[in-house]
Amino acid sequence: MVDPVEKTFDSVYYLGQRAQYAFNSAVGTASEASSAVSDKVVSVCDGLYKITGLGGEGQASEQGHGIIGAGGSGKIWGIDGIKTFQRKNKLVSTLIGASTLGIAGYFLQQLVRSQLLESSKPKRRRAQRLENGARKDVVLIVGSVTEPLTRYVANDLENRGFIVYITSTNSKADLKFFNNESVQDVKSLIVSNEPNNDEFNADQLRKFDYLLSSDHIPFQGASPNKLNLVGIIVIPDLFFPSGKFHMIASSTWSNSMNNKIMLPLNLLTNGLIGVAEKFDSNIIFITPTLSSSVQLTYHSIENITSQFLQNLSFNLSQDYPNLNVTNIKLGSISVNCNNSKKNYGIKGIGLKSLHYKIFDLIYNDDNNSIEYIGTGSRFLNNFGGLIPRWLIRNYFDNYFGTQ
Incomplete structure:
Protein backbone atom coordinates (compact mmCIF):
# COMPACT_ATOMS: atom_id res chain seq x y z
CA MET A 1 0.00 0.00 0.00
CA VAL A 2 1.36 3.43 -0.98
CA ASP A 3 2.15 5.74 1.91
CA PRO A 4 -0.12 8.83 1.59
CA VAL A 5 2.60 11.08 2.91
CA GLU A 6 5.12 9.67 0.45
CA LYS A 7 2.67 10.09 -2.44
CA THR A 8 1.94 13.67 -1.38
CA PHE A 9 5.61 14.47 -1.16
CA ASP A 10 6.26 13.00 -4.62
CA SER A 11 3.47 15.19 -6.06
CA VAL A 12 4.77 18.28 -4.29
CA TYR A 13 8.29 17.58 -5.49
CA TYR A 14 7.08 17.07 -9.11
CA LEU A 15 4.98 20.23 -9.15
CA GLY A 16 7.79 22.20 -7.57
CA GLN A 17 10.22 21.01 -10.23
CA ARG A 18 7.81 21.87 -13.07
CA ALA A 19 7.11 25.30 -11.64
CA GLN A 20 10.78 26.04 -11.13
CA TYR A 21 11.57 24.93 -14.70
CA ALA A 22 8.89 27.18 -16.20
CA PHE A 23 10.11 30.14 -14.21
CA ASN A 24 13.75 29.61 -15.10
CA SER A 25 13.00 29.19 -18.82
CA ALA A 26 10.95 32.42 -19.00
CA VAL A 27 13.25 34.67 -17.00
CA GLY A 28 16.51 33.31 -18.42
CA THR A 29 18.29 32.81 -15.10
CA ALA A 30 17.92 29.09 -14.66
CA SER A 31 21.24 28.38 -13.00
CA GLU A 32 21.06 31.30 -10.58
CA ALA A 33 17.49 30.57 -9.52
CA SER A 34 18.13 26.86 -9.13
CA SER A 35 21.18 27.50 -6.99
CA ALA A 36 19.34 30.01 -4.81
CA VAL A 37 16.39 27.66 -4.20
CA SER A 38 18.71 24.73 -3.45
CA ASP A 39 20.77 26.76 -0.99
CA LYS A 40 17.58 27.94 0.69
CA VAL A 41 16.22 24.41 1.08
CA VAL A 42 19.56 23.13 2.36
CA SER A 43 19.79 25.91 4.93
CA VAL A 44 16.22 25.15 6.07
CA CYS A 45 17.09 21.45 6.41
CA ASP A 46 20.24 22.22 8.39
CA GLY A 47 18.24 24.44 10.70
CA LEU A 48 15.60 21.79 11.18
CA TYR A 49 18.25 19.19 11.90
CA LYS A 50 19.70 21.34 14.60
CA ILE A 51 16.30 22.10 16.11
CA THR A 52 15.03 18.53 16.08
CA GLY A 53 18.35 16.96 16.92
CA LEU A 54 18.13 14.72 13.89
CA GLY A 55 21.35 15.90 12.33
CA GLY A 56 24.18 13.45 12.27
CA GLU A 57 27.60 14.02 10.98
CA GLY A 58 26.35 15.21 7.55
CA GLN A 59 27.72 18.51 6.37
CA ALA A 60 27.32 20.60 3.20
CA SER A 61 29.86 19.63 0.62
CA GLU A 62 32.25 22.13 -0.88
CA GLN A 63 30.27 22.04 -4.09
CA GLY A 64 27.13 23.15 -2.25
CA HIS A 65 25.31 19.76 -2.43
CA GLY A 66 23.25 18.99 0.69
CA ILE A 67 24.24 15.86 2.66
CA ILE A 68 21.68 14.05 4.74
CA GLY A 69 23.43 12.87 7.87
CA ALA A 70 21.83 9.67 9.04
CA GLY A 71 24.00 7.61 11.31
CA GLY A 72 27.13 8.92 9.64
CA SER A 73 26.24 7.50 6.20
CA GLY A 74 26.12 10.37 3.69
CA LYS A 75 23.61 10.38 0.85
CA ILE A 76 23.76 12.99 -1.90
CA TRP A 77 20.83 15.43 -1.94
CA GLY A 78 18.56 13.91 -4.62
CA ILE A 79 15.23 12.18 -5.11
CA ASP A 80 16.39 8.96 -3.41
CA GLY A 81 17.85 10.85 -0.49
CA ILE A 82 14.73 12.95 -0.17
CA LYS A 83 12.49 9.88 -0.11
CA THR A 84 14.66 8.22 2.54
CA PHE A 85 14.60 11.34 4.64
CA GLN A 86 10.85 11.90 4.36
CA ARG A 87 10.07 8.30 5.37
CA LYS A 88 11.96 8.81 8.61
CA ASN A 89 10.87 12.43 9.18
CA LYS A 90 7.39 12.82 7.69
CA LEU A 91 6.45 16.03 9.51
CA VAL A 92 9.68 17.80 8.64
CA SER A 93 9.59 16.64 4.99
CA THR A 94 6.00 17.83 4.61
CA LEU A 95 7.02 21.28 5.88
CA ILE A 96 9.96 21.36 3.44
CA GLY A 97 7.72 20.32 0.52
CA ALA A 98 5.12 22.94 1.36
CA SER A 99 7.82 25.62 1.59
CA THR A 100 9.29 24.62 -1.78
CA LEU A 101 5.87 24.67 -3.43
CA GLY A 102 5.14 28.06 -1.88
CA ILE A 103 8.39 29.55 -3.20
CA ALA A 104 7.78 28.13 -6.69
CA GLY A 105 4.18 29.35 -6.63
CA TYR A 106 5.31 32.85 -5.71
CA PHE A 107 7.79 32.91 -8.61
CA LEU A 108 5.11 31.66 -11.01
CA GLN A 109 2.69 34.31 -9.80
CA GLN A 110 5.23 37.04 -10.44
CA LEU A 111 6.00 35.61 -13.88
CA VAL A 112 2.35 35.43 -14.94
CA ARG A 113 1.69 38.92 -13.62
CA SER A 114 4.64 40.39 -15.55
CA GLN A 115 3.52 38.65 -18.76
CA LEU A 116 -0.03 39.93 -18.38
CA LEU A 117 1.20 43.47 -17.81
CA GLU A 118 3.48 43.23 -20.84
CA SER A 119 0.71 41.90 -23.11
CA SER A 120 -1.73 44.55 -21.92
CA LYS A 121 0.55 47.38 -23.02
CA PRO A 122 -0.73 48.75 -26.35
CA LYS A 123 1.79 48.53 -29.17
CA ARG A 124 2.67 51.97 -30.42
CA ARG A 125 2.71 51.89 -34.20
CA ARG A 126 4.49 55.02 -35.37
CA ALA A 127 6.86 55.57 -38.27
CA GLN A 128 10.51 56.02 -37.48
CA ARG A 129 11.65 59.64 -37.55
CA LEU A 130 14.86 61.63 -37.43
CA GLU A 131 16.23 62.99 -34.16
CA ASN A 132 14.78 66.41 -35.04
CA GLY A 133 11.32 64.85 -35.44
CA ALA A 134 11.24 65.10 -39.23
CA ARG A 135 9.74 62.32 -41.36
CA LYS A 136 12.08 60.13 -43.34
Whole structure:
Protein backbone atom coordinates (compact mmCIF):
# COMPACT_ATOMS: atom_id res chain seq x y z
CA MET A 1 0.00 0.00 0.00
CA VAL A 2 1.36 3.43 -0.98
CA ASP A 3 2.15 5.74 1.91
CA PRO A 4 -0.12 8.83 1.59
CA VAL A 5 2.60 11.08 2.91
CA GLU A 6 5.12 9.67 0.45
CA LYS A 7 2.67 10.09 -2.44
CA THR A 8 1.94 13.67 -1.38
CA PHE A 9 5.61 14.47 -1.16
CA ASP A 10 6.26 13.00 -4.62
CA SER A 11 3.47 15.19 -6.06
CA VAL A 12 4.77 18.28 -4.29
CA TYR A 13 8.29 17.58 -5.49
CA TYR A 14 7.08 17.07 -9.11
CA LEU A 15 4.98 20.23 -9.15
CA GLY A 16 7.79 22.20 -7.57
CA GLN A 17 10.22 21.01 -10.23
CA ARG A 18 7.81 21.87 -13.07
CA ALA A 19 7.11 25.30 -11.64
CA GLN A 20 10.78 26.04 -11.13
CA TYR A 21 11.57 24.93 -14.70
CA ALA A 22 8.89 27.18 -16.20
CA PHE A 23 10.11 30.14 -14.21
CA ASN A 24 13.75 29.61 -15.10
CA SER A 25 13.00 29.19 -18.82
CA ALA A 26 10.95 32.42 -19.00
CA VAL A 27 13.25 34.67 -17.00
CA GLY A 28 16.51 33.31 -18.42
CA THR A 29 18.29 32.81 -15.10
CA ALA A 30 17.92 29.09 -14.66
CA SER A 31 21.24 28.38 -13.00
CA GLU A 32 21.06 31.30 -10.58
CA ALA A 33 17.49 30.57 -9.52
CA SER A 34 18.13 26.86 -9.13
CA SER A 35 21.18 27.50 -6.99
CA ALA A 36 19.34 30.01 -4.81
CA VAL A 37 16.39 27.66 -4.20
CA SER A 38 18.71 24.73 -3.45
CA ASP A 39 20.77 26.76 -0.99
CA LYS A 40 17.58 27.94 0.69
CA VAL A 41 16.22 24.41 1.08
CA VAL A 42 19.56 23.13 2.36
CA SER A 43 19.79 25.91 4.93
CA VAL A 44 16.22 25.15 6.07
CA CYS A 45 17.09 21.45 6.41
CA ASP A 46 20.24 22.22 8.39
CA GLY A 47 18.24 24.44 10.70
CA LEU A 48 15.60 21.79 11.18
CA TYR A 49 18.25 19.19 11.90
CA LYS A 50 19.70 21.34 14.60
CA ILE A 51 16.30 22.10 16.11
CA THR A 52 15.03 18.53 16.08
CA GLY A 53 18.35 16.96 16.92
CA LEU A 54 18.13 14.72 13.89
CA GLY A 55 21.35 15.90 12.33
CA GLY A 56 24.18 13.45 12.27
CA GLU A 57 27.60 14.02 10.98
CA GLY A 58 26.35 15.21 7.55
CA GLN A 59 27.72 18.51 6.37
CA ALA A 60 27.32 20.60 3.20
CA SER A 61 29.86 19.63 0.62
CA GLU A 62 32.25 22.13 -0.88
CA GLN A 63 30.27 22.04 -4.09
CA GLY A 64 27.13 23.15 -2.25
CA HIS A 65 25.31 19.76 -2.43
CA GLY A 66 23.25 18.99 0.69
CA ILE A 67 24.24 15.86 2.66
CA ILE A 68 21.68 14.05 4.74
CA GLY A 69 23.43 12.87 7.87
CA ALA A 70 21.83 9.67 9.04
CA GLY A 71 24.00 7.61 11.31
CA GLY A 72 27.13 8.92 9.64
CA SER A 73 26.24 7.50 6.20
CA GLY A 74 26.12 10.37 3.69
CA LYS A 75 23.61 10.38 0.85
CA ILE A 76 23.76 12.99 -1.90
CA TRP A 77 20.83 15.43 -1.94
CA GLY A 78 18.56 13.91 -4.62
CA ILE A 79 15.23 12.18 -5.11
CA ASP A 80 16.39 8.96 -3.41
CA GLY A 81 17.85 10.85 -0.49
CA ILE A 82 14.73 12.95 -0.17
CA LYS A 83 12.49 9.88 -0.11
CA THR A 84 14.66 8.22 2.54
CA PHE A 85 14.60 11.34 4.64
CA GLN A 86 10.85 11.90 4.36
CA ARG A 87 10.07 8.30 5.37
CA LYS A 88 11.96 8.81 8.61
CA ASN A 89 10.87 12.43 9.18
CA LYS A 90 7.39 12.82 7.69
CA LEU A 91 6.45 16.03 9.51
CA VAL A 92 9.68 17.80 8.64
CA SER A 93 9.59 16.64 4.99
CA THR A 94 6.00 17.83 4.61
CA LEU A 95 7.02 21.28 5.88
CA ILE A 96 9.96 21.36 3.44
CA GLY A 97 7.72 20.32 0.52
CA ALA A 98 5.12 22.94 1.36
CA SER A 99 7.82 25.62 1.59
CA THR A 100 9.29 24.62 -1.78
CA LEU A 101 5.87 24.67 -3.43
CA GLY A 102 5.14 28.06 -1.88
CA ILE A 103 8.39 29.55 -3.20
CA ALA A 104 7.78 28.13 -6.69
CA GLY A 105 4.18 29.35 -6.63
CA TYR A 106 5.31 32.85 -5.71
CA PHE A 107 7.79 32.91 -8.61
CA LEU A 108 5.11 31.66 -11.01
CA GLN A 109 2.69 34.31 -9.80
CA GLN A 110 5.23 37.04 -10.44
CA LEU A 111 6.00 35.61 -13.88
CA VAL A 112 2.35 35.43 -14.94
CA ARG A 113 1.69 38.92 -13.62
CA SER A 114 4.64 40.39 -15.55
CA GLN A 115 3.52 38.65 -18.76
CA LEU A 116 -0.03 39.93 -18.38
CA LEU A 117 1.20 43.47 -17.81
CA GLU A 118 3.48 43.23 -20.84
CA SER A 119 0.71 41.90 -23.11
CA SER A 120 -1.73 44.55 -21.92
CA LYS A 121 0.55 47.38 -23.02
CA PRO A 122 -0.73 48.75 -26.35
CA LYS A 123 1.79 48.53 -29.17
CA ARG A 124 2.67 51.97 -30.42
CA ARG A 125 2.71 51.89 -34.20
CA ARG A 126 4.49 55.02 -35.37
CA ALA A 127 6.86 55.57 -38.27
CA GLN A 128 10.51 56.02 -37.48
CA ARG A 129 11.65 59.64 -37.55
CA LEU A 130 14.86 61.63 -37.43
CA GLU A 131 16.23 62.99 -34.16
CA ASN A 132 14.78 66.41 -35.04
CA GLY A 133 11.32 64.85 -35.44
CA ALA A 134 11.24 65.10 -39.23
CA ARG A 135 9.74 62.32 -41.36
CA LYS A 136 12.08 60.13 -43.34
CA ASP A 137 10.22 56.89 -44.22
CA VAL A 138 8.28 56.81 -47.49
CA VAL A 139 5.50 54.45 -48.65
CA LEU A 140 4.45 54.22 -52.30
CA ILE A 141 0.87 53.12 -53.00
CA VAL A 142 0.20 51.77 -56.48
CA GLY A 143 -3.52 52.37 -56.76
CA SER A 144 -6.23 54.86 -57.60
CA VAL A 145 -7.20 57.74 -55.31
CA THR A 146 -10.79 57.25 -56.48
CA GLU A 147 -10.76 53.94 -54.56
CA PRO A 148 -11.87 54.54 -50.93
CA LEU A 149 -9.59 51.80 -49.57
CA THR A 150 -6.57 53.55 -51.12
CA ARG A 151 -7.49 56.81 -49.42
CA TYR A 152 -8.12 55.12 -46.05
CA VAL A 153 -4.76 53.35 -46.13
CA ALA A 154 -2.94 56.49 -47.28
CA ASN A 155 -4.49 58.66 -44.56
CA ASP A 156 -3.72 56.09 -41.88
CA LEU A 157 -0.08 55.81 -42.95
CA GLU A 158 0.27 59.60 -43.07
CA ASN A 159 -1.20 59.88 -39.57
CA ARG A 160 1.41 57.38 -38.34
CA GLY A 161 4.26 59.53 -39.63
CA PHE A 162 4.99 58.29 -43.15
CA ILE A 163 5.43 60.32 -46.32
CA VAL A 164 2.91 58.73 -48.72
CA TYR A 165 3.09 58.78 -52.52
CA ILE A 166 0.11 57.58 -54.57
CA THR A 167 0.30 56.83 -58.28
CA SER A 168 -1.79 59.18 -60.42
CA THR A 169 -2.70 58.99 -64.11
CA ASN A 170 -3.46 62.70 -64.52
CA SER A 171 -7.13 61.93 -64.97
CA LYS A 172 -9.65 64.56 -63.96
CA ALA A 173 -10.61 62.63 -60.82
CA ASP A 174 -6.97 62.23 -59.78
CA LEU A 175 -6.13 65.88 -60.41
CA LYS A 176 -9.19 67.00 -58.46
CA PHE A 177 -8.19 64.87 -55.48
CA PHE A 178 -4.60 66.11 -55.27
CA ASN A 179 -5.61 69.72 -55.90
CA ASN A 180 -8.00 69.52 -52.95
CA GLU A 181 -5.63 67.48 -50.75
CA SER A 182 -4.56 69.66 -47.83
CA VAL A 183 -2.20 67.11 -46.22
CA GLN A 184 1.36 67.98 -47.20
CA ASP A 185 2.76 64.47 -46.84
CA VAL A 186 0.31 62.77 -49.21
CA LYS A 187 1.84 63.30 -52.65
CA SER A 188 1.32 62.25 -56.25
CA LEU A 189 3.58 60.14 -58.47
CA ILE A 190 2.47 60.66 -62.06
CA VAL A 191 2.42 57.45 -64.14
CA SER A 192 0.70 56.26 -67.29
CA ASN A 193 -1.79 53.41 -67.58
CA GLU A 194 -1.36 53.20 -71.34
CA PRO A 195 0.06 49.78 -72.26
CA ASN A 196 2.62 51.16 -74.73
CA ASN A 197 3.98 53.96 -72.56
CA ASP A 198 6.88 52.12 -70.94
CA GLU A 199 9.37 54.90 -71.52
CA PHE A 200 7.31 57.46 -69.61
CA ASN A 201 6.90 55.20 -66.58
CA ALA A 202 10.58 54.25 -66.59
CA ASP A 203 11.50 57.94 -66.63
CA GLN A 204 9.10 58.73 -63.78
CA LEU A 205 10.53 55.94 -61.65
CA ARG A 206 14.08 57.21 -62.29
CA LYS A 207 12.99 60.64 -61.08
CA PHE A 208 11.37 59.08 -58.03
CA ASP A 209 14.58 57.17 -57.26
CA TYR A 210 16.60 60.38 -57.66
CA LEU A 211 14.22 62.20 -55.30
CA LEU A 212 14.64 59.54 -52.63
CA SER A 213 18.44 59.43 -53.02
CA SER A 214 18.96 63.21 -52.96
CA ASP A 215 19.48 65.33 -49.87
CA HIS A 216 16.18 66.31 -48.33
CA ILE A 217 15.77 69.31 -46.01
CA PRO A 218 12.54 68.79 -44.02
CA PHE A 219 12.36 72.36 -42.70
CA GLN A 220 14.41 75.53 -42.67
CA GLY A 221 17.54 75.21 -40.60
CA ALA A 222 17.42 71.39 -40.43
CA SER A 223 20.32 69.22 -41.51
CA PRO A 224 19.85 67.52 -44.88
CA ASN A 225 18.90 63.84 -44.87
CA LYS A 226 17.88 61.17 -47.36
CA LEU A 227 14.47 59.55 -47.53
CA ASN A 228 13.94 55.82 -47.26
CA LEU A 229 11.34 53.87 -49.24
CA VAL A 230 10.23 51.29 -46.66
CA GLY A 231 7.13 49.93 -48.39
CA ILE A 232 5.35 49.52 -51.73
CA ILE A 233 1.64 48.68 -51.50
CA VAL A 234 -0.40 47.53 -54.50
CA ILE A 235 -4.11 48.23 -53.98
CA PRO A 236 -6.33 47.51 -56.98
CA ASP A 237 -9.57 49.35 -57.52
CA LEU A 238 -12.04 47.16 -55.64
CA PHE A 239 -15.01 48.07 -57.82
CA PHE A 240 -15.62 45.21 -60.24
CA PRO A 241 -18.61 45.21 -62.61
CA SER A 242 -20.67 42.03 -62.35
CA GLY A 243 -22.63 40.19 -65.02
CA LYS A 244 -22.31 37.84 -67.92
CA PHE A 245 -19.58 38.43 -70.49
CA HIS A 246 -21.90 39.97 -73.09
CA MET A 247 -23.22 42.41 -70.49
CA ILE A 248 -19.77 43.94 -69.89
CA ALA A 249 -18.64 46.37 -72.56
CA SER A 250 -15.26 45.79 -74.20
CA SER A 251 -14.16 49.26 -73.05
CA THR A 252 -14.85 48.24 -69.44
CA TRP A 253 -12.76 45.13 -69.91
CA SER A 254 -9.94 47.18 -71.38
CA ASN A 255 -9.98 49.83 -68.64
CA SER A 256 -10.14 47.21 -65.90
CA MET A 257 -7.25 45.22 -67.31
CA ASN A 258 -5.08 48.32 -67.84
CA ASN A 259 -5.68 49.87 -64.42
CA LYS A 260 -5.91 46.77 -62.25
CA ILE A 261 -3.46 44.40 -63.94
CA MET A 262 -1.21 46.08 -66.50
CA LEU A 263 -0.32 49.19 -64.46
CA PRO A 264 1.28 47.33 -61.52
CA LEU A 265 3.01 44.94 -63.93
CA ASN A 266 4.23 47.84 -66.10
CA LEU A 267 5.74 49.68 -63.13
CA LEU A 268 7.45 46.54 -61.81
CA THR A 269 9.04 45.78 -65.17
CA ASN A 270 10.12 49.38 -65.80
CA GLY A 271 12.20 50.06 -62.72
CA LEU A 272 10.09 49.59 -59.59
CA ILE A 273 11.74 46.25 -58.75
CA GLY A 274 15.16 47.92 -58.94
CA VAL A 275 14.02 50.73 -56.63
CA ALA A 276 12.63 48.17 -54.14
CA GLU A 277 15.92 46.25 -54.15
CA LYS A 278 17.95 49.43 -53.69
CA PHE A 279 16.02 50.56 -50.61
CA ASP A 280 15.22 47.04 -49.34
CA SER A 281 11.52 47.91 -49.47
CA ASN A 282 8.81 45.48 -48.41
CA ILE A 283 6.20 44.87 -51.11
CA ILE A 284 2.55 44.25 -50.18
CA PHE A 285 -0.23 43.15 -52.53
CA ILE A 286 -3.80 43.59 -51.26
CA THR A 287 -6.25 41.37 -53.14
CA PRO A 288 -9.96 40.59 -52.55
CA THR A 289 -10.61 36.86 -52.24
CA LEU A 290 -14.29 36.31 -51.44
CA SER A 291 -15.17 35.92 -55.11
CA SER A 292 -11.97 34.50 -56.54
CA SER A 293 -11.65 31.79 -53.86
CA VAL A 294 -14.80 30.08 -55.15
CA GLN A 295 -14.75 31.51 -58.70
CA LEU A 296 -18.18 33.06 -58.39
CA THR A 297 -20.44 33.04 -61.41
CA TYR A 298 -20.84 36.41 -63.22
CA HIS A 299 -17.71 37.83 -61.53
CA SER A 300 -15.21 37.20 -64.31
CA ILE A 301 -13.32 40.53 -64.10
CA GLU A 302 -12.88 40.28 -60.34
CA ASN A 303 -11.85 36.61 -60.50
CA ILE A 304 -9.29 37.21 -63.25
CA THR A 305 -7.84 40.32 -61.60
CA SER A 306 -7.52 38.79 -58.12
CA GLN A 307 -5.98 35.57 -59.40
CA PHE A 308 -3.51 37.48 -61.55
CA LEU A 309 -2.30 39.71 -58.70
CA GLN A 310 -2.02 36.72 -56.33
CA ASN A 311 0.08 34.86 -58.89
CA LEU A 312 2.11 38.00 -59.58
CA SER A 313 2.91 38.32 -55.87
CA PHE A 314 3.91 34.66 -55.63
CA ASN A 315 6.13 34.68 -58.71
CA LEU A 316 7.76 37.96 -57.71
CA SER A 317 8.79 36.44 -54.39
CA GLN A 318 10.09 33.34 -56.18
CA ASP A 319 12.17 35.25 -58.74
CA TYR A 320 13.53 37.76 -56.21
CA PRO A 321 14.17 35.94 -52.92
CA ASN A 322 15.85 39.00 -51.43
CA LEU A 323 12.60 40.96 -51.68
CA ASN A 324 10.09 40.71 -48.85
CA VAL A 325 6.80 40.17 -50.73
CA THR A 326 3.46 39.57 -49.01
CA ASN A 327 -0.04 39.05 -50.37
CA ILE A 328 -2.80 40.22 -48.02
CA LYS A 329 -5.92 38.28 -48.98
CA LEU A 330 -8.95 40.33 -48.03
CA GLY A 331 -12.13 38.84 -46.75
CA SER A 332 -15.15 40.92 -45.85
CA ILE A 333 -14.19 44.36 -44.49
CA SER A 334 -16.35 47.38 -43.72
CA VAL A 335 -15.51 49.71 -46.62
CA ASN A 336 -18.31 51.31 -48.62
CA CYS A 337 -16.44 51.04 -51.89
CA ASN A 338 -18.47 48.48 -53.82
CA ASN A 339 -21.95 47.56 -54.84
CA SER A 340 -24.43 46.22 -52.31
CA LYS A 341 -23.65 42.62 -53.25
CA LYS A 342 -19.90 42.95 -52.64
CA ASN A 343 -19.67 41.09 -49.32
CA TYR A 344 -22.43 38.59 -50.16
CA GLY A 345 -24.11 38.92 -46.78
CA ILE A 346 -20.88 38.31 -44.81
CA LYS A 347 -20.44 40.85 -42.03
CA GLY A 348 -17.13 42.64 -42.43
CA ILE A 349 -14.57 43.62 -39.82
CA GLY A 350 -13.31 47.16 -39.25
CA LEU A 351 -10.34 48.63 -41.06
CA LYS A 352 -8.20 48.86 -37.92
CA SER A 353 -6.96 45.28 -38.29
CA LEU A 354 -5.89 45.97 -41.86
CA HIS A 355 -4.08 49.17 -40.84
CA TYR A 356 -2.21 47.34 -38.08
CA LYS A 357 -1.25 44.50 -40.38
CA ILE A 358 0.08 46.85 -43.08
CA PHE A 359 2.20 48.76 -40.57
CA ASP A 360 3.67 45.56 -39.10
CA LEU A 361 4.48 44.19 -42.56
CA ILE A 362 6.24 47.42 -43.56
CA TYR A 363 8.76 47.16 -40.75
CA ASN A 364 9.13 43.37 -40.41
CA ASP A 365 12.27 41.81 -41.86
CA ASP A 366 10.81 38.36 -42.58
CA ASN A 367 7.13 38.44 -43.52
CA ASN A 368 4.87 35.56 -44.43
CA SER A 369 4.15 35.27 -48.14
CA ILE A 370 0.39 35.26 -47.42
CA GLU A 371 -1.65 37.03 -44.74
CA TYR A 372 -5.41 36.89 -44.19
CA ILE A 373 -7.51 39.87 -43.11
CA GLY A 374 -11.30 40.05 -43.01
CA THR A 375 -14.19 37.69 -42.37
CA GLY A 376 -14.15 34.53 -44.47
CA SER A 377 -10.76 35.13 -46.06
CA ARG A 378 -8.86 32.16 -44.67
CA PHE A 379 -11.84 29.79 -44.70
CA LEU A 380 -12.85 30.46 -48.31
CA ASN A 381 -9.24 30.40 -49.47
CA ASN A 382 -8.78 26.92 -47.99
CA PHE A 383 -12.21 25.39 -48.52
CA GLY A 384 -13.96 27.54 -51.15
CA GLY A 385 -13.19 25.05 -53.88
CA LEU A 386 -15.25 22.41 -52.05
CA ILE A 387 -18.50 24.38 -52.41
CA PRO A 388 -20.62 22.71 -55.14
CA ARG A 389 -20.74 24.68 -58.37
CA TRP A 390 -24.50 24.17 -58.77
CA LEU A 391 -25.09 25.82 -55.40
CA ILE A 392 -23.04 28.88 -56.37
CA ARG A 393 -24.74 29.15 -59.78
CA ASN A 394 -28.26 28.82 -58.36
CA TYR A 395 -27.57 31.44 -55.71
CA PHE A 396 -26.27 34.06 -58.14
CA ASP A 397 -28.87 33.28 -60.79
CA ASN A 398 -31.24 35.13 -58.48
CA TYR A 399 -29.26 38.31 -59.16
CA PHE A 400 -28.08 37.97 -62.75
CA GLY A 401 -29.75 34.98 -64.40
CA THR A 402 -32.68 36.91 -65.79
CA GLN A 403 -30.68 39.88 -67.10
